Amino acid sequence: MTYIEPTLWAQKQFGQAHLNDPRRTQRLVTLAASLAEQPGVPVSKLIISPAEMEGAYRFIRNEQIKAEDIAEAGFYVTAQEALEQxxxxxxxxxxxxxxxxxxxxxxxxxxxxxxxxxxxxxxxxxxxxxxxxxxxxxxxxxxxxxxxxxxxxxxxxxxxxxx
Known part of the structure; x- marks a missing residue:
């Protein structure tokens, strides 16, 4: 089984997410990497800076960000990789x-x-x-x-x- 560093994984999975603002996409990548580095840890317990914590909560509460848009970014990457199998x-x-x-x-x-x-x-x-x-x-x-x-x-x- 291949291991990929969490930041690289997050960039690969979500770096192309269409969230109508590149800062939102970058926040998604950062949050996903933090969660991947600390599996099972809730956002409130992540070892991140106070600014990153506030940014994570703003991202989660942002009604303009849809779960479907985040999911579709990951599904697309999976579909592309599946073609190689x-x-x-x-x-x-x-x-x-x-x-x-x-x-x-x-x-x-x-x-x-x-x-x-x-x-x-x-x-x-x-x-x-x-x-x-x-x-x-x-x-x-x-x-x-x-x-x-x-x-x-x-x-x-x-x-x-x-x-």
Missing amino acids: QTLLALEDTTSLSYSHRSIRDELGHSNQGNRHRAMFVHSTLLFAPDTQSVIGLIEQQRWTRDIEKRGQRHQHATRPYK
């Missing part, structure tokens, strides 16, 4: 991201963990090259939430009309 495996997984914190509850749908928890579901497809034993990258990701109004209606599916 003879054999690829598409590994798929669906997971739920469950939260109970009030600050995000209104933006999420219901989960299977009771009324206090809210969740977003994510279905990801990762390309893997078995010949080189290397991960090519994320090629697709779908995100959705369940309608809170429909919570508890799963067992009523037999009575609903088929369309």
